[in-house]
Amino acid sequence: MSAKKARFDIWSAVSLCLLALFLFFLVYPIGRLLIEAVYKDGVFSLDAFQEFFGKSYYYASIFNSVKIAIVVTVLSLLIGIPFSYFYSFFRLKGRKVLLILCLLCTMSAPFIGAYAWILLLGNSGLITKFIASLGLPTVSIYGFGGIVFVQVLKLFPLIVIYMNGAFRDIDNSLLEAAESMGCKGLDRFRRVTMALTMPTILAGALLVFMRSFADFGTPALIGRGYSTFPVLIYNQFLGENGSNYHFAAATSVIAVVVTAVIFILQKVATSRFKFTINSLHPIDPKAPRGFKGVLMHGFCYILVGVAMLPQLYIVNMSFRNYNNTILQPGYSLKNYQKAMQKLLARSICNTLLISVITLAVIIVIAVLIAYLVVRRGNVLNHAIDTISMLPYIMPGAVIGISLILAFSRKPLAFTGTIGIMVIALAIRRMPFTSRSATAAMMKIPISIEEAALSLGAPRLAAFIKITVPMMGSGIISGAVLSFVSIITEMSSGVILYNNRTITLTLSTYAAIVNGTYGVAAVFATITMALTVLCLVVYLHFTDLDHVQM
Known part of the structure; x- marks a missing residue:
């Protein structure tokens, strides 16, 4: 009995929780x-x-x-x-x-x-x-x-x-x-x-x-x-x-x-x-x-x-002047003024809110998966890692349709909410950070964790205070790439969004379809500005000659 208790520790519980999450939010929708x-x-x-x-x-x-x-x-x-x-x-x-x-x-x-x-x-x-x-x-x-x-x-x-x-x-x-x-x-x-x-x-x-x-x-x-x-x-x-x-x-x-x-x-x-x-x-x-x-x-x-x-x-x-779809001479801020009337503020807020929440979810789960795969490799943990990589070979539209089929009826009615956007993006972009975190985890000697445990530190405390900070550069590199891909996501979002959950990328697409090209350029420019900011952060934590994707 004591041997079973020794084997079933906090990390076993984490494995079961992650498996339950992936079964519910990924395997069940695909089913x-x-x-x-x-x-x-x-x-x-x-x-x-x-x-x-x-x-x-x-x-x-x-x-x-x-x-x-x-x-x-x-x-x-x-x-x-x-x-x-x-x-x-x-x-x-x-x-x-x-x-x-x-x-x-x-x-x-x-x-x-x-x-x-x-x-x-x-x-x-x-x-x-x-x-x-x-x-x-x-x-x-x-x-x-x-x-x-x-x-x-x-x-x-x-x-x-x-x-x-x-x-x-x-x-x-x-x-x-x-x-x-x-x-x-x-x-x-x-x-x-x-x-x-x-x-x-x-x-x-x-x-x-x-x-x-x-x-x-x-x-x-x-x-x-x-x-x-x-x-x-x-x-x-x-x-x-x-x-x-x-x-x-x-x-x-x-x-x-x-x-x-x-x-x-x-x-x-x-x-x-x-x-x-x-x-x-x-x-x-x-x-x-x-x-x-x-x-x-x-x-x-x-x-x-x-x-x-x-x-x-x-x-x-x-910055060019447009009269509806006709390009006029000169430059001005009229397109930005029109964009403000076309849900620009809401698109920016939704983009940042959805991206930050999704990224937080991705980082936590990716770090846990990396630790389980590298330090506690077994059939269950490798199965979790494999399931988490399924979206790598699935078009975004498929993920979007699967989630709508699974969560469009009560009591699991998530469609039309920011929640379903977060779920879709977290599923789609998890592989970026999980692969990067796993690579970083492999470079950390296990002796460092063992030293902390020998000094009386609990396993979870050693993981949070020692292992995770040492994985920092790998986590940040993968997280920034995930963040960029979240900001620019199109194929799953175009199926899931509505006016309340519209993002910059989707606003750009909607403006193009409607023929308001100047407004579309504004949405696209702001999206690119966020991308440049992410690139600056990424390069700050990554040696330019050792860039990886």
Whole structure:
């Protein structure tokens, strides 16, 4: 009996509480989604799946989304890997500025870039008019090509950030050994450098693929009839012709299956590249010289300049004069005045309130999961960790629909409240902080905790006063990234929000849909200002050359 009591301590109770939370707020909603997908009017039915695969319009959306995600992933790798290689292996001028701008590009809301490119390359866009004035053929930003273009500029920095860490961990002696054996230049890069970084390449590719596949805002704004999975789910759930929960749930299940298959394929591919590297002789960046140096600088700066152009243009447009949708000459604060009449204050308050509450929940749970997995690893705790990572492979729209199906009826009627927004965002963005906290926990020697316990400190007190402060940098890094992703969340929020719970990102989207572009620019500018503030905090706690996402 005493042995059982010894085994069941405060941490066992924490494990059971966390398991109960995830079962109730994640597993239960997913279960309701599955039930809704296969039951119609209380009768088991697969008619929704038959309808989906019976009409090309529906099942084509799968191929469209997968095609977009694959092309975006490949192009992001093709430009992200060379960018990171030049940054890691050469002392580029202004290299820190380049990385900061890269971070800023990827930390903004995805659809804001789409909106900006509409202003630049849309039918009446600034660049479109300029090209037309020269008598040259214009380029359309709408459709497949536009979606890919916008997403690549948004997501390639993820590859850069991932690859910076991978290149930093390469032992230079391996490259020198390859060169001594006659393997030089591109051949060495392909056969040695790429092989050593393949696990990171696959991990970055998976993240880009998932982000692209789950993106709702970009296809919704510039798709122009090019059907994608997230937009299809949204239209079925909140379409103009009424809601079809049964069909939307079935479509959501298919989306989860598709992303799960991609996730498994990535895991299988990664398992073929398992090895350990000890970077005893890290890479010493060289000074770029000659024509090659010019090309490196040109490639990096032009790429970042194009990626940053939409955000700079949005800030400019927030101060331009508009008469409804028509751009007028001159600058003023009229757009900001109009935004104040369009729920600006409420959007800012809701954004900050929801973000702070969600972040507090994420930090507490992520730290507890990290401790349980690293210090008290067992079947239960690893199961909790696995369940908490499920949203990593689930589009935000699926999370939103699941929560509505689970919590739209009494006594669990949370829909239309800030509470359900917090639940959705905490579920969606937990992996950022939990992975970072776990990595930080692994670096803390267990002997420090044992010393505190030997001096009579209770386990919980030792954890709070000693372990958590030592995890500080890892927790803060992950928390800031979670905070940014919460601020810029779109795909789940667009299903869950109403006027009382509207946020800056959702106000931006609503203003774009309504055609009030100047007001939309104001909401987007303030969102970017919050993102920049988060980036400053993140870089304060993170060595710029050791940035991780």
